[in-house]
Amino acid sequence: MYDIIIIGMGPAGISAAIYLKRSNLKVLILEKSAPGGLLNTIDKIENYPGFSSITGPDLAYQMLLQIKENAIDYRIEEVIDIKNQDLKIITTTKNEYKTANIIIASGRVAKTLNLDQERTLIGRGISTCAICDGFFYKNKDIAIVGGGNSALQEALYLSKIVKNITILIRSSQLKAEDNLIQKVKQTSNINILYNSQITALKKENDKLAGIEINNKEILEVAGVFVYIGYNPNNNFVLSEVKRDNKGYLKVNNNYETNIKGIYAIGSAIDIAENQIVTACATGAIVALHIAKNNK
Numbered sequence: 001m002y003d004i005i006i007i008g009m010g011p012a013g014i015s016a017a018i019y020l021k022r023s024n025l026k027v028l029i030l031e032k033s034a035p036g037g038l039l040n041t042i043d044k045i046e047n048y049p050g051f052s053s054i055t056g057p058d059l060a061y062q063m064l065l066q067i068k069e070n071a072i073d074y075r076i077e078e079v080i081d082i083k084n085q086d087l088k089i090i091t092t093t094k095n096e097y098k099t100a101n102i103i104i105a106s107g108r109v110a111k112t113l114n115l116d117q118e119r120t121l122i123g124r125g126i127s128t129c130a131i132c133d134g135f136f137y138k139n140k141d142i143a144i145v146g147g148g149n150s151a152l153q154e155a156l157y158l159s160k161i162v163k164n165i166t167i168l169i170r171s172s173q174l175k176a177e178d179n180l181i182q183k184v185k186q187t188s189n190i191n192i193l194y195n196s197q198i199t200a201l202k203k204e205n206d207k208l209a210g211i212e213i214n215n216k217e218i219l220e221v222a223g224v225f226v227y228i229g230y231n232p233n234n235n236f237v238l239s240e241v242k243r244d245n246k247g248y249l250k251v252n253n254n255y256e257t258n259i260k261g262i263y264a265i266g267s268a269i270d271i272a273e274n275q276i277v278t279a280c281a282t283g284a285i286v287a288l289h290i291a292k293n294n295k
């Protein structure tokens, strides 16, 4: 039996696993998709110490190497249920596991536009991952929705692939770091439309053909990349675990939820600055706390 099972193998879960293993605890990580989590979708990272510039997939690979070097067990299985009995029982799509402690590091999922036809256009014009889908829009016109760091970072990446980018933001100003705003404003094929919202999607031959803006003009674009925020990814977590008003898991200073032995870290909680380094920090803190209490 494992002392602790971590759900999610992004930067938060990986950091926790490294500290737990080095504290001599028996640890398993369960990941439904790819080791590295969201890192696999990021073009360039320039604010993670130790790497002045690195692609997300390369950083994910470095983290995976460290997991292997430490001989930490991990399995690619999606967790679908957790039960809180004498021991905790985790059900995945393949197995059932018993453990004394669980760390939920399952991150969050991108919000969608909530428009008619959006669902059927995902992968056919609508995307939330520039690094995954950008190349399909080579030399085409696209739009990006959102004015935060992620939206601008991905606009800069896509500007080297596509023909023209229109950034649509609901408010009258961008909400990103100054240096990103400067770079975007200096990029000749990026245009920003303030106070603008997509009000309808135009579909032709099962693909996106254009977008209606503010119930008026139609902008002909082949793709729309959506970066308008996130929702917590915790449907599999038992309802007894308390959530905040945005639906994120509530934790105390040690990242423990209201259920003893169930912890939550990284972007599974409403972390103020959602960054790789802050996600890693929560993983280290929770692991050291658990290790201290298991001595």
Ligand SMILES: Cc1cc2nc3c(=O)[nH]c(=O)nc-3n(C[C@H](O)[C@H](O)[C@H](O)COP(=O)(O)OP(=O)(O)OC[C@H]3O[C@@H](n4cnc5c(N)ncnc54)[C@H](O)[C@@H]3O)c2cc1C
Pocket: 007, 008, 009, 010, 011, 012, 013, 030, 031, 032, 033, 034, 035, 036, 037, 038, 039, 041, 042, 044, 045, 046, 047, 048, 077, 078, 079, 080, 105, 106, 107, 108, 150, 153, 154, 233, 236, 265, 266, 267, 268, 274, 275, 276, 277, 279
């Ligand atoms: C476009 C973009 C650009 C970014 N750029 C930067 C940047 O330059 N610098 C920076 O510091 N941060 C950046 N970030 C933020 C950074 O990616 C996050 O802060 C970080 O990935 C959070 O780590 P995490 O481990 O909490 O969650 P995640 O990375 O989201 O990992 C969660 C993991 O849990 C897994 N999971 C979910 N549900 C289950 C389940 N039921 N069963 C098993 N596994 C499950 C997921 O598959 C995923 O692998 C960027 C984010 C985006 C979207």
